[in-house]
Amino acid sequence: MMQYLVILLDDTSVSYCHADNPYSVRRLIGLNDLRAGILFAMKQNLMIQFVYPDYELPQEYLDLIDTIDHHDIKPWYAGASPADVTVFDKSVLAGVSPVNQGVAVLRLTKAELFENVEAIGKILLKMQRLNIVVTDIETITDEELKSYAAVLEGLASVLKDEYLAGRMPQLNLLTDRMMLDRPNHCNAGVENITLAPNGRYYLCPAFYYSNPDDSIDPQDIRNQQLLRLDHAPLCRHCDAYQCRRCIWLNRKTTLEVNTPSREQCIVAHTEREASRQLMAAIREQAVFMPEVEIKELNYNDPFEVRKEW
Amino acid sequence: MSIVRETDTGWQSGMAKSITFIVTKDCQLACKYCYLVGKNVKERMSWETAKAFIDYVLSREDEFREESVVWDFIGGEPFLEIELIDKICDYLKLRMFELNHHWFNSYRFSFSTNGINYHTPDVQAFIKKNREHLSIGITIDGTEKKHDLNRVWKQAKADENGIIHPSERGSYKDVVRNIPLWLEQFPNAGTKVTISSADIPYITESVLHLYSLGIHQVNINVVFEDVWQEGDDLRFEEQLMTLADEIIEHGYYRDYACSFFSEHIGKPMDPERDNQNWCGAGKMLAVDAAGNLYPCTRFAQYSLRSKKALIIGNIRDGINYNLLRPFLTLDRTTQSPQKCLDCEVASGCAWCQGENYDAAQTSTIYERSTAICLMHKARVRANNYYWNKLFRKLELEGRREEYENNKRDVKPEIC
Incomplete structure (x- = not known):
């Protein structure tokens, strides 16, 4: 069931997910398109998530945005007003010290992630929740996967100490799998769609970024069933619940929205295993979520065991 | 040689x-x-x-x-x-x-x-x-007429x-x-015959002609593309029933085979047990x-x-x-629309992944084309007629068991 409408307020609105925003020239969404998007959300009973650029919007936009309940997703920059979700990039690793934030997204490349575990650990301590998005994860090699596992191990060590001290910061890569008892997929095209600054609708911002002609009719999404979990032959059997099951990455890497690449699966299973080990490490010293069990698996890619299902 | x-x-x-x-x-x-x-x-x-x-x-x-x-x-x-x-x-x-x-x-x-x-x-x-x-x-x-038509x-x-x-x-x-x-x-060796809309009136004579040339195995299928006209399914059924009569009357079933007629088709399919891809x-x-x-x-x-x-x-x-x-x-249920999953005569209904891809609304191999739906149902009706008629004839002649022991088994041709 559709629940959210993401509205990109400007072509330079911050990317909060895998795909980089290729636009560098400011272009605000037209006021009429914004008004129509808000009206659409009201009539469809959708919660709006406004995605902001790194500059202050004109007052008429702010007034219009204020006409409806919504969430704000904003880039972090000096002087930025508070947001429901704040998006950071690698500059936060270079000594910029964000104040205590609620929910934050940290977008990094693999290399930036591998080289900055300690700094990320410190940032994690300042947040209620940190979502790390690795922007080039689809190219991860088997060798890099070992580095990724080492990063998770390092961050798990930070989290273990926090949890044993009674604090419970959330890190999507490690704590989601412990907390979830069902998949927490992005569900673009099923639970959310995106209105772009050109006034057209897309399955998610990434589809707009990669091809503006790839728009959809929000009232009639073609082959929408293929976006659902029950039409994803690999994912519907998978219990790496923290995986976002990004349909844009799926299509980019396998040409099908319902099929993940090997890289996505092995990354998700590395996170799942790190979560399992974190849980075990905490349990060595305290009673912790005794009702939850994460089983040990003998594979890293569900594709390898598809014939057993 | x-x-x-x-x-x-x-x-x-x-x-x-x-x-x-x-x-x-x-x-x-x-x-x-x-x-x-x-x-x-x-x-x-x-x-x-x-x-x-x-x-x-x-x-x-x-x-x-x-x-x-x-x-x-x-x-x-x-x-x-x-x-x-x-x-x-x-x-x-x-x-x-x-x-x-x-x-x-x-x-x-x-x-x-x-x-x-x-x-x-x-x-x-x-x-x-x-x-x-x-x-x-x-x-x-x-x-010659049918062949040269296409x-x-x-x-x-x-x-x-x-x-x-x-x-x-x-x-x-x-x-x-x-x-x-x-x-x-x-x-x-067998030959492969393809049927499009314009070929329907010539099916019976064509299969019999191929038998007369000495070809014992005729593998025949309708095209997967959406070329069918209103009423084609009924004309198709009629042709297959005529063909069934000819095969049974002249005893071709003993030494010749036509893939249109198969005991394996026309049954409901279990969504879990029968979930493999056709192609x-x-x-x-x-x-x-x-x-x-x-x-x-x-x-x-x-x-x-x-x-x-x-x-x-x-x-x-x-x-x-x-x-x-x-x-x-890929599996059958994920790519099939609900009407195929509910179909009472689903078995033997084929698809081509390439045609599915070509005909799909979006760029996907996961949208099954159903252009042959009515043609498959017509085939099933004629197929049921064929087997009921043949088995009754064999029963009356006391040769059912002999036939079962010696029959050529024509399985659905999987791509």
Whole structure:
């Protein structure tokens, strides 16, 4: 069931997910398109998530945005007003010290992630929740996967100490799998769609970024069933619940929205295993979520065991 | 010439890797129902491309673990490139031997040909040289009238883009003259007949005509494309019932087979137990003149009306296995609409992954085309009629058990 409408307020609105925003020239969404998007959300009973650029919007936009309940997703920059979700990039690793934030997204490349575990650990301590998005994860090699596992191990060590001290910061890569008892997929095209600054609708911002002609009719999404979990032959059997099951990455890497690449699966299973080990490490010293069990698996890619299902 | 060994198109079915060389996109014919919409005279495979592909495949035994291999040659018309094919096959045999490859002595060369060049010295020499490992199917559609309705020669000149177009000249006489030689060399060979809307009135006479030519196995199917007119299903059913009467009345069922009639079709299917994909796309591998690799020839650009070619790699960089994952996880229920899942006569209803892709609303192989729905249901009705009538006749004659013990089992032909 559709629940959210993401509205990109400007072509330079911050990317909060895998795909980089290729636009560098400011272009605000037209006021009429914004008004129509808000009206659409009201009539469809959708919660709006406004995605902001790194500059202050004109007052008429702010007034219009204020006409409806919504969430704000904003880039972090000096002087930025508070947001429901704040998006950071690698500059936060270079000594910029964000104040205590609620929910934050940290977008990094693999290399930036591998080289900055300690700094990320410190940032994690300042947040209620940190979502790390690795922007080039689809190219991860088997060798890099070992580095990724080492990063998770390092961050798990930070989290273990926090949890044993009674604090419970959330890190999507490690704590989601412990907390979830069902998949927490992005569900673009099923639970959310995106209105772009050109006034057209897309399955998610990434589809707009990669091809503006790839728009959809929000009232009639073609082959929408293929976006659902029950039409994803690999994912519907998978219990790496923290995986976002990004349909844009799926299509980019396998040409099908319902099929993940090997890289996505092995990354998700590395996170799942790190979560399992974190849980075990905490349990060595305290009673912790005794009702939850994460089983040990003998594979890293569900594709390898598809014939057993 | 001695009789060539039994040719069973289902050879090592399920255990064999099918690897297809698209040696040319040219053909002497320009059949009106041909799904190859982009046939042309320009794209001919070079020896360098073929050799590089062979070297790629044979050097990766760990990736190609199937017990056996069918080296398939397709066009256009493959025998237009008999010189290249001969060189390819010699090289394959040599390299499989030199590498002590597990496919050595577990391989076949397979051809689907229009039969026009079958008698030529080069083709005959090739057959003689490779007779122990050869399957050849000649396509003949039935009577001269039915055959020439679609299977016509191309125009003498291709257009400015190299694309070939149909003429008015039928090819029946040029093909039928080679049938006796073919059957002498491959006595158990079958032919493949394709039915489009305009062919429906000629089905009965065509199948009987093929029987009269000595062809015992007629593999026949309706095209998957959305070409059907209102009332075609009823006309189709009527033709099949007439054919059923003829087969039963004249006793053809004893020694001849027509794939339209099968005891295996027309049953409901269990969503879990019967959930396998029909099509073998993705388990197969095809290469074209440019050295591009495909999950099946139907995904090459010359086969597609409205979608881009689905290329899974090339002979230089190899296969991108991420692009094969959707094919290898495809199942029946995920790609089928609800009406197919609920269908009471679903078994035997086929699909082609390439046509599904070409006809889909979005760029996906996961949207099953249902253009043949009414035709399948008509086939099932006629099929039920056939078996009820045949079994009753056999019962009355006291020969049911004898028939059951000796019948030719025609299983649905899976791509």
